[in-house]
Amino acid sequence: MNTIERYIARVVFSSFAALALIILGLDLLFSFLTELGDTRNQYQFVDAMMFMLMTTPRRLYEYLPLLAMIGALVGIGRLANNSELVILRAAGMSTYRIVYAVMKAAFFLMLVGFLLGQLVVPVSEEYAQTSKAIKMADGKVQLSGKKKGFWHKESSEFVHFSLVEPSGKLHGVTRYKFEADQQLESIEYSKMAEYTDGQWRLYDTELTRFSNNKTQVEQIPEKIWDVSLQPALLSVIVLKPDYLAMTDLYDLSDYLEQQGLDASSFKLSFWRKAYQPLAIGALVLIGISFVFGPLRSVAMGTRLFYGIITGLSFKYLQDFMGPAATVFGIEAWLAALLPTVLCAILGWLMLKRAG
Template sequence: MRKLDRYVGWTVFAAIALVLVVIVGLDAIAAFIDEADNISETYSFVQVSLYILLTLPGRFYEYIPFAGLIGCMLGLGQLASSSELVVMRAAGVSIGRLVWMAMKPALLIAVLGFLLGEFVAPKTDQWAETQRALAQNPGESFAGRHGLWNREGDTFLHFNALEAEGVVHGITLLQFDAKLRMVSSLRARRATFEGDYWVMEEVVQTRFSSWQTTRETYETMRWDTGITPELLTLEVMEPDQLRLADLYRYSRYLQLQGLDSEDYQLALWRKVLQPAAIGGLVLVAISFIFGPLREGTMGFRIFSGVIVGIVFRTSQDLLGPASLVFGFPPIYAALVPILVCLLFGMLLLARAR
C-alpha cells in the first residue's frame, strides 16, 4: 500500500508542479512584456529581468491554489485514462483512500506555499519594488508613479523607494498652514533611520512667505518624526504581499486609530485560509475525476479546471469588496467560497460511491 501511496502521490505532485511552472512562466512573460514598455537609459533590460525574477516567489504563491486544482485533475485524469484507478478500485482501494492519496501532495504544496508567502515573497517583492523605483528615478527626489505618499499633521510626505535596512530614497516634505497654503518644501536624496530619528542627506529646503522665497542647502539634516521604517514597509506594500504578523499588527493599529482596516483583515484571512482553499479546490478536482469527468479528455479536464478556478477567484474578488460595502466580517468573504468548494466536492464524491 505504501508503494501505491507514493505512486499516486508522486503523479499528482508532479502534475501540480508542472502546471504551476507553466502558469507562473506565462504570467512572468506577460509581466515582462508589460514592464518592457518602461525600459529606458536607467531602467535597462537587465533590470527589468531582475525585477521579474524577484517577483517570481510572489507569483508562485498566488497561483498555487489554481495549480493545485488543474494539476490534480491532470494527475488523477492520467491515472483514470490508463484505467489505473479502475484497477485500484477493483483491488479493494476505497474512494476515501484514493482521495487521501491525492490530497497529501496537494497539502504538502500548500505548506510549501505558505512558507514561501510568509518568509520569502514579502522580502523579494519589497526588494523588487525598491530596485525598480531607484532605476526609474535616479537622482530624483520626487516621482509619483511607484513612490509612497503619507501625511503627518500638516506635512505631506513622498518617498521614492524604501529599502529593508531602514533607508529611504527621494524624500519630499510639503508643509502647509491652517489655510492650506504651502509654507515650505524640503527635498533630500536619501534618509537613514538611526533608531528614533532620521538623518537626511543632500537636503534642499525652500521656505515661502508673502514677500519672498528663501532656499537653503544642507549636507545632512536631522529629521524627528514618528514615522518608522516598519510603518513605511506596511504602507508601501500591498496587503496580500505582507506577512501574517504584519497584517495582524497593522490591522489592529488601524482599528485603534479608528481607520478602515478591512482590506488588511481580508488579506489576513485569505492567507490564513489558503491551505483550506487549496484543499477545497483539490477536493473538487478529485470529485470531478471520480464523477462527471471520469471519461473526459485531458483538454476538457483542463478547460473544466480553468472554469472552476475562475469562478472561485471571481467569487473571492466579489465577496471581498462586498464585505467592505455591506459591512459583514471579512472572514466570511474568505471562507464562503472555500465552504462551497468543500460541500460541492463532498456531494459529488457521495454520488460517485
C-alpha cells in the first residue's frame, strides 16, 4: 500500500471510528436508561453498568455494516469537499484505484466483524444475559413461571428450563412426556439439573403420572436424566441465533433436524454471519458510489441522511428475507445472500455510471 492509499484508508477509518463512538455512545446511553428500570433484588446500578459493558461487542457487531458504509461515505465525502478527489484523479489515480484503497480499510472491518461474531459476542452475551437473570431472580429461579425461560424438545418430551447458568447448571426443569397417541403421560418438575460424570442428574424432583383418570405423585431426591442434550448446546438455548458463533449454529441446526424440528432460523443466521464480510464490502461500495455519483456536491448532513436510510433499508431487507424464505421455500443460503448481491450490483452500476 503506497502513501496515497494509506492516506485514503486512514481518512476512511478515522471517519468510521468517530461514527462508532457517537452511535455506540448514544445507543449505550439510551439502553442504560432503559436498563435502570430492571434494577431490583440483587441486580443494581453497578450490575446494569456491567451488563452494558458486556453487551457492547454485540452492539458493535450489529452496527458494523452500517458504520462501515457511512464511514466510507463520510471519509470519501471529506476528500471530495476538500477537492482532494479532484487532485488525486488529476494526478492519474483512477476511480477504481480509489475504491481499491477504501476496500483495503474495509477489509480490516470485515476481520473485526468475523472475530467479534465468532469469538467475543457469544461469550460476552451469554455471560451478560445469564448473570442478569440470576441476580434479578434473587435465588428464586426455580419458582419462575412458564412465560419466561427456554424450551427444548427431544423425542416425545417437551422440556422447559426456567434458567440456564453459564456453567451448564439448569434451574426449574419441567418435563412434559407424551404417549404415542399424544396423550399426556407425565409431568416431572426438578428444582435443579447438573451435568456430572458424563450424565445429567436431577435434584428435588416431583413426578406426576396420569393414568386411568387418576394421578400419582412421587417425590424423588435425586435421579439420572437420560437425554442426548449436551452442556455445549446450552449456550445456543440461552442466546438468540444472531448472537451465536457459526460453529454453534451449524451444530444446533444439525441437532434440531435430527429431532425433527424446524432449524430454518438458525440456518439463516449461519449464512448471514458467513456473508457479513461480503455485506460490509457491498455497503462500502454503495457509500463510495454515492460520493462519486449523486451525492458528490451535497452537504455532509445530506450524505449522512442518505447513508442511514440506505443502511436501514439493507437491514430491513435482511429481516424481510427471513419470513419470505419460510413462506416461499427459499433456501437459507440464498435468502441471506440476496440483499448483499442486490447492494453490490446497485453500487457497481452507480459507480460505473459515474465513470
